[in-house]
Amino acid sequence: MTVGFAFDAGLAVLVLGVAVWTIAARAAFAAVVGFVTFGLLLALVWVRLAAVDVALTEAAIGSGVTGAVLIGAAARLRPTEAASAAERPGAAMRLAAGALSVLVALALAALVLFPPDPAPTLAPQAALHLAALDVGNPVTAVLLAYRAVDTLLEKVVLLLALLGVWSLAPDRFWGGAAVPAVRPDSGGALVFLARVLPPVGIVVGVYILWVGAIAPGGAFQGGAILAAMWILSMMTGLTGAPEIGRLPLRLLLVAGPAAFLLVGLAGFAVADGFLSYPAAIAKSLIIAIEAALTLSIAVILGLLVAGPPSREPRHRDAGHRPAGHGEAGR
């Protein structure tokens, strides 16, 4: 048994321990904190699995931004916990659920223990065209060139999720902004941090985006870091949440997918088809798309965390949205 394996075994036990805590903890808040630590540990696991791109994503999104959403929700839902506890399913139900879960886990474990022998891999195919794309990071190449259509659709999913969140707002708030909970007692220290950290965060975010062409990093990770800085500044009330009816905001939201789509359609004219890039400028195109995507991702993630609007739009007629009159239909 090598030192490396001992480390990995300890890490795996720790991950499972924190996961059990997340399920078993009595208070929801304790479970959420358990989940945040789970995300941090997963980032370590991804480094051990030689997937640093994933580790970056997990550190930024899986743990950081998700944690912010869940912790806020747990604190607000605390009054409901006692009532829900009475709805716990009976022993028979829990036993059945346990049996099902064990069965599923065992089946998956069997898959892990008896995998197909020449391990299936697309790595050689991915490596084949890396030089032509002039992109050193194979994961970026997969995300933005080989399987670019997946990434495009994923951006659409993000937008749809944001529309879903917005649509939860009562009609009169449509086009308004989410009210940031400005708490004077959250202390000068946090406000200080929210002033000092974003400049550093923006540099790191752009660096992660830029380095993504040759090393782990890219639009998702960079965008998530930028979003995090924006969220921090919204949390402390330094910047208000934007009104969702504003046209510039909407344009920013669709900028990434739109740029992607335009380049994709141009592929019909100048290359072999949808989302295929002319070899000479493939790298420049990829970086341009990534830059637009990063901005869109940052804005979408930030707005997802801010939540549905909870304030009436300031200039109601400036919004000129027919949806603003939805109440008349009731």
Added chain:
Amino acid sequence: MTATTLFGLCGAALVGLGLFGVVVHPQPLRKILAFNLLGGGVFLLFGAIARRGAAAGMGADPVPQAMVITGIVVAFSATALAVALVLRLFEATGGASLNSDPPRTEPAAGPDG
């Protein structure tokens, strides 16, 4: 046993654990947490598969890695939407029960928007 197998097994166990939590916990927020654990387990399985596919000078097969990155982002957006739904439910009814006929919560479900 290799580290890859180890983390694969860890992923399988996480899927089971998450599934159990999704079924058993009555609180929607706990279900969301459990669902995210389940997702983390699935991602780890992908990670183990990617690591096994190391070839051509790469530490791991990039295709499953890219899928996991996409998955993490989508899981986050689903989580944010689910949390927003639960919070809206709480605002509208004062509770967060998924029970269709609440046995003994306040019956004041009338005057909401």
Added chain:
Amino acid sequence: MSALGNFAGGFVTVVAVTAGAFFFLAGTAGLLRFPDPLTRLHALTKADNLGLGLIVLGLLPRATGWLDGLKLIAVWLLAQLVGATVTQIIARVARRDGGTA
């Protein structure tokens, strides 16, 4: 770098990393033994500041380029800034709640 330099660098690494690990041990001992949130917070800062700082110091001689070295220092500085802020705001909440949940 000369062999002597290599040796000196390795020496610094071993000593500083060991010392850093020791402060993580001290921080955990404090977390386990101290009676209330504010004192536990005090223990936590030892791991934060000294533990991480010493480990970064120990890893600096092994950095493979100036950018890596710069990033290591940046990580430590960021952790200092964030750690100091976070402990302060947690302490405020702990004091406000008066040690009750």
Added chain:
Amino acid sequence: MAEFLLIAAGFVLAMVALGLARVLRGPTDADRIMAAQLLGSGGIAALLLLASATGVSSAIDVALTLALLAAFAAAAFVRATARPESGDDGRAGGQ
């Protein structure tokens, strides 16, 4: 040297795990949020050690990301705990 660094990373992680077991149990939420902070710095240290031990220098970027986002859990916590017990005016005098 690589083995030494790996052992150090394991040691730091073990210490953090012990501390985690203590603070996650509470009793106060302030204790619990310490768990995120503790694992934040411990995780950063372990990542840096791993990066140096295995020569994967891009893991430093992961540590950098963690360091940037380490304040997030605590910031959300402070913001959220201020909300339920005080309305919009309750705490304003505490500034």
